[in-house]
Amino acid sequence: MTGLRSSNRVLRVGAGQLGPIARDEPRHAVVKRLIGLLDLAAERSVELVAFPELALTTFFPRWYTEELSGHDHYFERSMPGPETQPLFDAARERGIGFSLGYAELTEDGRRFNTTVLVERDGSIVGRFRKVHIPGHDTDEPWRPFQHLERRYFEESEDGFGVWRAFDGLVGMATCNDRRWPETYREMGLQGVELILIGYNTPIHYAPDPTQNPLQGFHNHLCMQAGAYQNGTWVVGVAKGGTEEGVESLAQSAIIAPSGQIVAQAVTTADELVVADCDLDWCRHYKDTLFDFARYRRPEAYTRITAQKGVIEP
């Protein structure tokens, strides 16, 4: 590929960052905040807004309950449901698509940390269930606050899909998924051009507090690397600020296929971060350095490992 080319596939994307959601904040109040961000998006002709992980409630896995059903009121039994329908209506009226993270309770009683992708006409494009579930599943009162995602959510076996939408190829991942290279590569192998990632990342990491001052660095490090190594846009969107006494990272960012951050949040509150994402720009990387068909060598990776043998830790 030589030189630059003009593109018809410039998608104006917004990262709809949220500040804290209080434990007693009702759904309808949160939905109102989300619609407020859609209003900002409409003013700026944004076509797609990415909202954070578990964007409808406080981050409830920080509290232990003996019975899982003790937290069922934080879960959605349908999407849209009665309380989220106004968000779907508002988005469709404005011609804006969105991704939304929420706690999903299926008809057969399974619980997932899910994100739904909705097109500009209100149709549901796809649904992603978080693959890498961090934290722990039993009460650990020694922590200043808990991270009981492994108690409340199943690990998804569905993997990382990519959907034709927004005139491009769009994928999703959720919070801890963004730290794993396989997340991006699985979608990269399907040609992904835009990955939407919501997160709730406490600054304090109880198992190893030496990582606390590096939270912002690690957040951008993994998303920038994932974008560059797969020639894709990445939108990382936080629920940040201090929620129920727990400080969480903000720093929502829109990252180009070059790995460069092109727009970033400046607050820890509700904020819309906007960038024009030229989906054709992905080709600069997908057709050159990261031309998978030409240069990637999965057969050699396996062979070399076999020859050397596995070194026991």
Ligand code: CDV
């Ligand atoms: N919600 C998350 O998945 N949070 C994790 C924390 C617990 C490390 C994260 O990777 O940001």
